[in-house]
Every structure is written in C-alpha cells, then in structure tokens.
Amino acid sequence: MKELADQAGNFAFLAKDAPELTKLGRLAEHFFLLDAPTSLIKTRQFAELTAKDIAARHGELPDTRATFDDVLRALQRRGLLQRQIADLFFHIKRVGNTAVHENEGTRSEALEALKMARLIGIWFHQVYNQAPNFRAGPFVPPQPPEDATPALREEIEALRKAVSDSADAEAKARMAAQEAIAAQATLEERAAREAEDRAFWENYAAEADRERQTAERTLAQVQAQAVASPVAELSDLAQMADQKAQELEIDEATTRVLIDAQLRAAGWEADSRTLRHAGGTRPEAGQAIAIAEWPTESGRVDYALFIDGQAVGVIEAKRSIRNVAGRLGQSKRYGQDIILTPEQKLTFTPSDDATAFRVPFVFVTNGRPYLKRLETLSGIWFWDARTGEPPRALMDWFSPRDLTARLEQKLDPAALAKTDRQLGVTGLRDYQVEAIHAVEAAIASGQRRLLIAMATGTGKTRLAIALMYELLRAQRFRRILFLVDRKALGIQTLDSMSNTETASLLKFDKIFPIAGMDKAIPDLEDRVQVSTVQAMIRRLFDNPDGQHPTPGSYDLIIVDEAHRGYVLDAELRDDDLGFRNLDDYLSAYRRVLDYFDATQIALTATPALHTREIFGAPVFHYSYRQAVIAGHLIDHRPPRRITTALSQTGIHFDAGEEVAVVDSRTNQVDLFDLEDEVDFEVAEFNKKVHTEAFNRAVATAVALECPPDKPGKTLIFAARDTHADILVKALRQALTEEYGPQPHDMVEKITGEVDRPNERIKVFRSDPRPKYVVTVDLLTTGIDIPSIVNLVFVRRVNSRILYDQMIGRATRRCDEIGKEYFRIFDAVDIYANLQTVTDMKPVVVNPSLSFTTLLGDLNRATTDEDRVWVRDQIVVKLRQRVRHIDPEYAKPLEAVLGPLVALPDQLRDAPPSATADLFARHPSLATVLDHAGNRPRPNGVYISEHEDELVSITDTFGRQASPADYIESFEAYIRANMNALPALIAATQKPRDLTRQDLKDLATALDEHGFSEASLRRAYGTARNADIAAHILGFVRQAALGDPLVPYATRVENGVQKILASRNWTSKQAQWLNRIGRALKDQPVGDPALLSDPLFAQQGGFDVINQTFDSGLGDVLKDLNAAIWSDGSEGGRAA
Template identity: 45%
Template sequence: MELLQVFTDIYEVKELKDATCDRETKVHVATVQSFVRRIMYPSDSSPSPNVDDYDCVIIDECHRGYLLDRELSTIELEFRDFEDYVSKYRRVVEYFDAVRIGITATPALHTSEIFGEPIFQYTYAEAVIDKFLIDYESPHLIQTELAQSGIVWEKGAEIEAIDPRTGKRDLSKTADEVKVEIKDFNKKVITPAFNRVVCEYLAEQIDPVLAEKTLIFCATDDHADLVVQLLKEALIAKYREVEDEAVQKITGAADRPLQLILKYKNEQLPNIAVTVDLLTTGFDVQKICNIVFLRRVNSRILFEQMLGRATRLCPEIGKDRFRVFDAVNIFGVMSQFTEMKPVAVIPKISCEKLVQELTRTSDPRHHQEILPQLFARIQRKMRRANQAKREQLEAIAGLSLEHLLDDLRASKPSQLANWFRDRPDFASVIDLPDDRTIPVFISYHPDRLVAVQRGYGVAEDGSTYSTRPDEYLQLFQQFLADNLNLIPALMVAVQSPKDLTRAQLKELQMLLEKNRFRESDLQGAWRDRKNEDIAASIIGFIRQAAIGDALIPYSDRVDRAVRKIMSSRSWTAPQRQLLERIGKQLKAETIVDREALDRGAFKTECGGFVRLNRTFNGELLAVLESINEEIWRDMG
C-alpha cells in the first residue's frame, strides 16, 4: 500500500479472466491450464504468447507438474520422442524466456530439473520451532483384528460382490482362498465392521460440540457415505444428542460441495468433514485439530499435503498441537517412500507404442527399458479383459492366454519382435477399452479393537522410533548421555540454561528433531508413561533426563520466576507492566533477549530495547538474566 493506494491502483494487473497482457501490464495472474491451451493449441481468437512477454514467471505449488508423468531415463531419451512424454506443465514453464521461480512445500523428485537447485529452504521442523506452524502429537496407531490378519474367505466359501456401476449384488463361491489386506480395505472390499470399530474409537476421542474441527480421509465416495453414517451412530451412542450437520461428507459428488467447504471453514458446523480427494491440498482451515487416515496413498507429496491441512496456527481456540489417527498403517507405508515419487509412470503409454519401439531397436539397453513395461501392460489388460476380448486375443495369438505371458517372457527380444510383427493386430486389440468392471467384495466378518499404540519419534520417512513410552524416554536419556560432551548447546542447556542463546536453542531443537526427539513426542510419552500431562519445554525434558531435574510445566516456571523478581524489590508501575509482558513472551518464545525486544509488539508499542532499557534505568539485561536464572532454579 502506497499513499493509501492498493497495488492494483498503482500498477496494471491482469486477472484470471484476462487471456493476454498489454505492454503496461506489470502483473498477470493466470493458471498453467490456460497457457497449455494457448501455447499448444493456439487459435485465431487465442494466439500463442510471445516468448518474451514476461520477465519473471512465479509458479506456486510447483511440484504439481509431476503428478502424471516422470522424467525419461537417459536410455529412453535415445529412442523415445521426448515431446511425447514430457509434461505439458513443464513445456509451459520452459516456454518463456524469463526468470522462473518455483515455490512448494513438497518438492517432487525432479523439481530441481526445471527450476535448479533450491535457493532457499525452510523446513516444516524450522517453521514449528519458529512458531509459524504447529506440530502434531505422536500419532494414534489404531489396530483392529481384521487390519492385522486381513479379510479371508476360505476356498468354497460364499462371497457377496457388488457391481460399482450398476449396484447389482451377486453371490458366488470362491474357487480359491481370497484374502484382502488392509491396504485394499474400502477399495476392493466394503467392510462395515472395520469402519464401525474405528468410528467408535474416534467418538471416544472427538467431541463434536468443541470448537476444534476434524478432517477424515476416505478411500472412495461410497466409503465416505459409510463413514458419515457410522460416525454419527457412534457419536450419538457416546453423547446421546449430536447435531445432524456436525458430520458432513465433502466430496466432488456431494450436493453443493463449494458451499459445504465454506461452511466448514467459516461456521461452527460441520466440524467433522469426511472427504476423499477434494480437501487434500490447497485448502486451509485453521481450526482443524484432528486428521484421520482411513485410506492409503502411494505418494509422499500427497501424504505431506494431507497432514499439512492441520499445521496452521489458531490462537482463537488455543491450538498448540494437532492429533493424527492412523487406521491403515499409513505411517508404516510411508517409510517405503524415501524420495518424492510421482504417482504413476507414464500411465497413458499404449501397448501398441511399446511394440513399435521393440520392433524398431536392437539395443539390449533399450530392451531392458521396454520389456518390463510391455509385460506389465499386457498382464494388466488381460486380467481385465472380458470373455469376448479374451477369445479374440487367443485367436490372434494362437494359444491360450493362460500360458501366453510365460511364453513371451521366455522369448528373446528378437523372437518377441518377430512374434509381434507376425501378429500386428494383437497390440491394438489389447489396447481397446475394457468393458469389464471389477466387483467390490462385501465383508460381513466381525471386527474388534485390538490396540491403539502411539508412534513416538516419527521420522521423515514415516517410520516410528518406538511405540512404548518408557522405551522412548530411555532412548532419549541414552542419546543425551552419549552426546552431552559432544554438543556445546546441549551442555549449556544442562549446566547453565540461563546462558542459552536463541541460536543455540534452535540448533538444539533441530538436532533433536533430526534424531526423532520432538518436544510434542516427549510430552506425549511422559503423559502416557506417568499419567501426567506436563507441558514442559524441551530444555526441561533435557535437564530431567540428564540430571534428574524436576519436570515442571514451563509456564509455571516462568510465572514463579517473574513473581520472584517482582517481589525482590520495589518496581515502578511501568516496570511491573513490562515484567508481566516479558513473562508472557517467555512462555511463547522460551528465550527473550535483546533481539526479541527489538521486534514485534515490543518494538512497535514500546520502542524496542533501547527505550525499554531506559525504563529499567539501564539494567534491562541484568533483569533478563535474573529472570532466566530464576526459571531454572531448583523448585523442589
């Protein structure tokens, strides 16, 4: 704002509805999709933009271009047309002769290939330590009997299945044993018993009349309907009376989803939203305090985006942590995704295209790239083929499909190339759309809650350090013993915490975060082990584990220290007011030093350190030192 004018009053700004920019335009807000149309499919009414139209292109959520394709390997680049497979997103970004700036909280595997190496990185852990975001408690790992053993139908058992297109149900006997693991719950099998057990546990943990909001991720739209029904039943059984609007499905298939999103964001009800994909990214509701996973995802990017829905601060309701409920072992699965991986690998490449590549090349390296993809596609298409299509493929192949894939895999690449040359229709027929719908099983197996463990020390890869609080606290104590004399900041925290600087505290917090000792996990483990909910600071936990110092809520330590200092001598009214403000700031920041007094409200309202120091007759640093010394004085 300049001279009470907003940015758009000073500069020419084009908005989403504007297709082109003028010479006077300083900022143009647009979507990648709009430029895909203009650059790749120009028309008389919408010509291609000039490559020098923009000096700088800023792309928010810049990881999104990799959701449907991956980078071609060096080998593939030798025999595949790069333009066939490179993402439209990337082509748009690289079209303009401009500085390109990408912004994302969840970089994909090859984001740096477009934008270069990161010029600035600010991690989630740093944002939590700096009080810009909040952390989550050790996750609730919900374990049921069916989740542990899977759902099993013995050979010859009757199994009910539903056609997802028509809703028609059929009953048949299994030719072999059928087993569905937890990863396919609510996708390949509808299991009301499992969902009911989970919903009953959630009802014990979530009160729908509180201001906090809950976001539940389901596998399908039908699954979301089932969860809404079962959760309402569980809440009514627990609380007797529950508003019908308290629990709402918010998916693309819901009635007026945008209106529901606005209500969820701005009104008290609904305060429990059940969704599938609609609310996974780009959606902020500060009051979300509970995230529930009832579906698996195979993308670390998506997983982190889903968790990120609850990381926003909300002082209005006193939100300082959020809770995560994992009923499908998603934290365990994420440990397998140690890199940012795309969801799919060139999903639209056809069998016909792969066959063409096979018959064109004799290079063994190319064969190693082509054949696994070709066999995987043939296997997938044959599995889904209806009877008519199977008969047509068998007629072309000249043998039963039951043995076809084994025969193809046993052949040499040159033999395979000749086989496909002799049967030119095979690839085009197998690429035809499949009419067959995969039925969804219905399980009537009973289920029960076996255990709810806490995942203490969740690592970046999603794995948990320990599920036993006593073991976790022992590991923390051992870590301190092993490193006390090696890390200066740790030694200061133990021996002289009043001298700990802001930089040393952040260094210490980042080090402990790296080694899976978050403040929220230590608080949770202490609560679960001792049945005491003590909001001690990370310094308090360090001193308790290292030297047996009493574990006392940090706010209590600050209140006691400020009272002691205020009673130590006669203070003026302005001095007493400032001492109280310093106490409040200590609770929020742990360390209040000259730097803290030269920013924020202390700077704007009180004039900063120099002005405050005059109020204390030049003794402010000594006062701060006395407060910090009293905070860590033995309270026994």
C-alpha cells in the first residue's frame, strides 16, 4: 500500500530520485481534507528540504541545522533562486510558519501551497534529478470538501476541467478513481475506510519523517562533494536552474495569489478572492487597498488602486499576457474608462496627451519576474499619465507611500531652467555651477540616467550636495539616495552634509532631514539617505519576507564613485545579457539601479566603458588636466622606477628543488619537491610568491626617497593583507637603519583587517603620525587626505581605472605644507604595463565560465561584434589553460591539434567562425579542456629565500628612455604642430590674445601625447641639473621659439612691473593690477573670466573693476599677457 501511496499523488514523479519529497507531498495532499494546517506544515517541510538539497548541491548550504530562512537567503544571495521560484518558496514558508506557530490555515491556502510545492518539485526534478525534458501533467485536485467555500469549489472545478481538457491519460485516470470512490461510498462507509487507513497514514507519516531526517543528515556529504566539484559544473547547473525556472508554467489562480502577496508586501491591502468589487468591497478613508475586478466602461480591470478613498491607479494582471509592454494599451483604456464616484476621483494634472485619464498611474503584469534581457516579456510595466513619458518596467510594486510622494512632485521643467538664480550652496567654483546647470537641463529634457565626470579632488561631493539642494528645493524630487561603495565614504559624505553651509546660513542637514547608513527604511520626512551599495543589496535581496525599500522609495539616486561597480559582484558586460542569466553578471550597482524607479546621476573621476553603457556619455566633464591648469589640483612628477636585482631577473625555482608553500586557506606551510622549473615575474611578487628580500629592498628605497622629516605623507599599495604586514615591518626597519629609532606608529597598516579602520583613516588624515601607511584596497578610492605627497606601488594592477583612482589619492592641494607636486614610486613596473592598457573592461568577463558555456555563447551570438567578443574570451581562457595543462592530457590533444601553445594565437588571428569550426570538428574538445587536470604544481603562495638588493631609482618618462629623449620628443612635437594646432598658434604667436580656453586646449593636446608641466619640469631639471619652475607655456615657447626658461612667478612679477611702468596709473588702478598679478600666479592667463573668481567676484567682478579702468580693462589684461609672454615683436622678451 505504501508503494501505491507513493505512486498515487501529484508528486509521484519524484518517487525514484527523491522518495522523501514524494512522501511529504503525498502527506500534504492527504491532510488537505482532514486538517489544513497540517497539510501546510507538510508542504513547508517539502519546500524546506528541497531548498536545503539545492543549497547543498551548489556548495552553499550554510549549515545542516540552518533555518529555512537562512537557506533561502543564502540561495538568493548567490543568485541561485530565480525570482519566480523564490516567490513560490517564500509563499510556502509564510503560510507554513503560520500553520506551525498558530495552527491556522485555510483549505484554499493549503490547495495553493500544494500547487506551488508541485511546481517547485517539477523544477527541481528537471534540474537536479537530471530530467530536463520532463513534462508534468496537469495538477489533479482533490475532491471538494462538503463545506468548501464557493471560491474554493470554483477553483477545484476549474482545475478538474483542466485535467478533463488535457491529453494526459494518467491524470484523467487518477481523477476518475477519485470520483469513483466518492460516488460509491456513503458518509458512513468513508468514515469506516478512514478509520482503517488511519494506522497506515500514521505509519506513513512516521516513515516520511525518518526519511526526511536521513536526507538532512546526508546533506553535509552532498555539500562537500559540491565544494570539490569544478566551478564550470556548478556554473552549468545554475544556468540550467535559471533556464528551467523561466519555462515554468504557473496557472492564473496561482499567479493572482502571488501578485496579491507582492502587493501586500508593498503595503497594499490585497486579496483578489475576498476584496472584490462584486463582493461589496469599496475604498475608505485611511486605506491603501487594491480592489479586484473593478468595473470600467469597457470591462472589469483586474485591480483598482485606492489611497485614502481616491483612485490612483489600475492594474491589468493576466498570466496569459506574453508581451507585457504590448498590453499597456488595454490597461490605459481602463485608466480612461474606470467608473468612479466624484469622491473617488483624484485631482491631478495629466500630460497633454492624457487629458482623458481618470487615474494617474497605469500598470500591467503577467506575474513573471523582471528580466533585463526579456524586458518586454516580464516585470511590471508602468506608465505615468502626468508626464506622458515612455512606459518602463519595474522589478517590484510601488508602495502607497511611493505613489503619494510621486503625486507631490513638481514636474514643471521651467523650474529647473532658470540659470540666473542664486544657488543655495555658496562658494561653488565656476565649473561646479556649470555642472549643476548641465544636470538640471538634462533632467528637464527628460533624461533619466546622467553621468558627471570630474577629476578626483575637484569637489564631486560638494557638487552633489549643492545639486541635491537645488533639486529638493524645487521639489522636483522628494527623496534622494546617495549611494557609496564603502562605509568610510558614507561617513565622509555625512560629515560633508553636516558641514556644508547654505545661503540661509544653515547647514545642509538642518534644512533637509538625512537618514544615516544604519536606517533600513527612511522615515517619511527624510529627504536624503546615505547608504553603501552592499547594505542596499542586503536590504533589497537578502530577505524578501522582511521590510525593504520599494521601487519608489527614492526618486533620485546619486551614485558616488560609479566606476566601482565593475569590481563588485560580477564584472558586467551588458552585451552578455543576451547569453546567460542576469544575476551572474549584474554588478551590485546595476542590481540596485535596475530595482529603483528613479532618475540616476553617476559621479566618477574615471568613466569606464561599462559606466558609459549604463549612464551614457557625460553631460558634464571636468578633467584632471583642466583642474591642474586652473590650480585646483596638483600634478605629479614622472614616476620613479625602483629596480631591484630580483625585479630584473624574476624568481626562479629549479626542478627537483624543495620549496615551502603556504596554503592560503589554512596558512599551513608545506614542503614540496618541484617536478618542473617554476618562474615568477615581478608582477607576481607578493601575490604568488612571498619574498621578504624584495620588500626589504623596496623599503630601503622608500626610506631614502621619502625621509620622515620632510613634509607630507606616504601611501603604499600592497598586494594583499599579509603583504602589507611584511611591508610595514620592512619599512620600520629601513627607517631605523637610515635615520635611527622612530616612533612605532610612524608606519601603520590600514586595511579592512585592522581594528576600527575608519578611525585609523581619520588619524592618518588629521594627526602627524602615521606618516607612512600601507594599504590594499581600503584607501584606493574616494578617501580625502590632502597631505599625501608620495605614492608607492608594490602591487601590480591591470586596470587603468583603478590605477587612476589610486593616483587620485595624492592630487589634492595642501597649501599648509607647500605641496607643489606629488611623486609616484613604481616597484612593479606598473607604469610601463599600463601604457598598453586602453580598455577598462577585462576580456574574460567571468573566469569561472566553462569552455562548454562559452562555446554555446559563440553559437548563439547574432552579431559580428558579439562573436568576436566571445571568441576573444575563449582565446584568453585557452591561453591560460594550455599554460598549465597536465602533460598527460596535452600529448593526445597535440597529436590532433598540433602545438597547443600556438593554438590561441591561431584562433585570435582567424575569424570567429574558425573557433566554432574547430570545436564542431572535435565535439569533445570543450569537455576535455574543462576537465583536463593541471600540471602538478603546489597550490598556495611560494616562499622565496632568494637574496635581493636595490639596484636603482630612476625617473620614468613613458616610452622615452631618458630625460633628454623626453625633451627631444617634446620639442619635435611642438615644432611639428606649432602652425597646425590653434592652441599652439595662440601660445607661440599671439600671447596677447591668450584665453583660459586656449590654455585648456593646449594642455589637453599635450597631455594626450604624454607631456605635462610636472614631467617637463622634471625632465628639463634633470637634464640641465636645475629645477626651473616654469609654466607649461614657458616650456612650449622655449621649444618653439627658444625663449629662456624663467620661473613663472618671476615672469608674472616682471610683466606686472612692465605694465605699471608703461603709463601713469591711479592708485586704485595700480592696486588692482597688483591683485591681478598675484592671481595670475595661480591662474595663468589674464582674461575677463579671471575676474569672476571669488576673490574678485565679491568686489563686483569684471563689470565693476572695468569701470575703474574706464572700460579698458579688457585691453589691459591683454597687455599684461603680452608683457608676461611676448617675444620681441610684441614688446620685448621677458627677462
């Protein structure tokens, strides 16, 4: 009878591979009629055991004793539960918890839970029991109980009709058997049969419980096997799970139950079974309710949304809708035709083409979760009748509070168009004001994603605060999320908000309430919230059952350091969304940005390609070179290359040599006899090989070049935390040997591993010590410490973005220590390595992807660009693979393919079709490459005892070998272009008419060819054994015309004296000329724009000062330029 019970229910298909699940499902069916709460408990046990099994098979089970909630969170965190499946699990967990703790639950809930559990079982069987082609028949419902509600009886009859209409003979037979038993048995006979069966079902339940416990005990073994499995296998399994989840068919009734739950989670009263217009449900004051089947003039809309008794939106929700975006037309019609009483009508201002609408918000959904790559076929599509903007997809439902906040927005674009108004935050620089107006214009034009590119140190945070002030004051937005990627940056931003003064003399945070980083949900009155992206990810995706922000919680998001998204969850390439599941590739930023329905402004100093793909081209750009020219940032001298004996030769271990290797997971040191020679280049030092001698040599160089008694601080970049410890020890020793005993806190490590790292950062910024800090990633971006004058790279990075961010740590001015430039020390040849790095995006998007997966991508690619992209991933992965493949596998492969080492280059130089053809001719090649063993080599970090010594510390001038070569290259460029580039023509032939824009254009052109003022000053100083503080214009004119190199400050002083002596000036005029001269030492060109700087603006600016010069100030400024820079033809050469 037990076997018959296993084979009789809706879960019989699991009997062979997962009998414990079959029994739990069968028991849930059995108790449906007898006791609904018990049925729900068994369904919950079914779902929990399934979730634990899935987690174990992916190696993600937190602990065999982990709670159901913990397991679901772990699966969600790893992107292993597609939203549609996750909704089923969480629904069963919710109703099951109520049954367990309160002994409550209805038969309607039990029936829905059974249907959902079967859907989970079908998906599980297809994916994890390796039955991808399995097709389950229709769900066979139980006989309706005699006391069934009308709604339950209606649903059971609909399910029975679906069985009758199907072609599934087995399902029909089971339903016929049910009917036969029901027809032939009287009430008394059924009671007698139940009494006879009770003992069986009690034994069956006990056996099911034993099997469940046994299955749970074996999960640890399953977990261990998964952890040891190749990454490619787990990746393929996750991909299959995602694919089968998308193919799952959910019926109309279950779709409505899930949508009801989603609406309730967003804060609406919703139950499409009971809260129906036909059942008498009407909106009331103080309610936020979704009423089902509301009448319109053209039919009934699935839901009408009411807040405080007034209609705010309509929802069309049908499982049968395939093209969700395409069905908005019907939903819009309902928005126009909805039948409302005068009291139920909301007053709002529609857009010009929506004047007939009776509600402002229109929605349509088919219940499927939002997928970017299937955007029109999934998600919740939304249209706003007030703006008339194109419809867009949402990942979740707006809350009532969201819609109320939307209705309070002031959408008039004219409010942002007034560029002559006084800004609320005072003391802004001209480029910051330009940036604000550029953003406002873009928003007024309807742009929803914007990028601002401003060099590190130019005041992006202050700009953001000023921008937030303007947008909140205009009530264009109601709440802003300021998103950072680490807590230290969030604290820094909050400090800036509390210190930024406004025109009203109040600090920013006293005008607009701010929610701190620890607040999960902002309060109603909060206007700004600062959060880390990691915290927001946890709030949004770790616990769907808990309280979390809704898509409209913020209507503006400002993303600080937006380039950082590429190093978080996954390295996103948007093109790949057409190939694989979304969660594997979404970076943490992108997941958050896709979730919120908000205008998004990204701030970055280094706009990477992926940043532009998300936000578009910058609406405003202010470069590092522009900021240096304007005197807002400090330039760096040519990098100083630290060369040691080992960095020149590398580290070599001979075959047969005994080496010590540290296991990075356990820190255990083991000894190995090498079977082959092993070599490490300098790029691998401190990553793959531990070498104290190299670090001692580098520390000696740092101590010599950066004495502790010199002003400013030194920041050193290490490869990993343990490497930072080595450098701290070595540098303390080197300083002591060179300068005598030093305070212990002269050198410190600040990484994520130290106690209270944020406090340590504050000490580094504010206190005299430490003067030398070693870090890994914590201080690479966003941290503001102006006194840093030396950067030391003992870590090779291959990303220009990350390198530029690291450089940005030292670009800020620090006048109190007389900082004129900063220095870069390169111990790992990072500068030369990055000369060839032009694309910020790694070629291999996800190193764990198998050859099998990449080959599938190649065959599915539809454009030449995509085919080349995938081919390149295969080539890079193949190059890495053949380098380490075990000779046992290599020999038979080379017998067929020829030399493996040449194969990557052959494929790279051929069209992508050649790669596809190669794998087509050898169908098993991808599998062999995925699973072939590596050449035997100990895993971990090698320990090198090789001796090392400092060889040299020399300047690096890009591709030029010496300062003289650099100067020669510069002079050749100037001579070749002095009559071709307008900026060079102005600098060499028309200095009188020079403007700031000319100077910017000149510096940009020179910078593009590797010529900066600091590098030229260093090169000329080294070649001529004298440090001449000439200006970039001085170097240009020396190369073009032979002008002597005169310190720029001396040029200005001479020029001012020349002008003062040229005529009789009034005392007021002379006073202004001296002031202008002092300003010109920082702002190298005298034009009317100079007089708009704060020093002059507070005295009335150009217009007022011009009156002092009888409206001739413009000519006076030109004469001053000529006096500073002129050659003989324009009044004599400067001394």
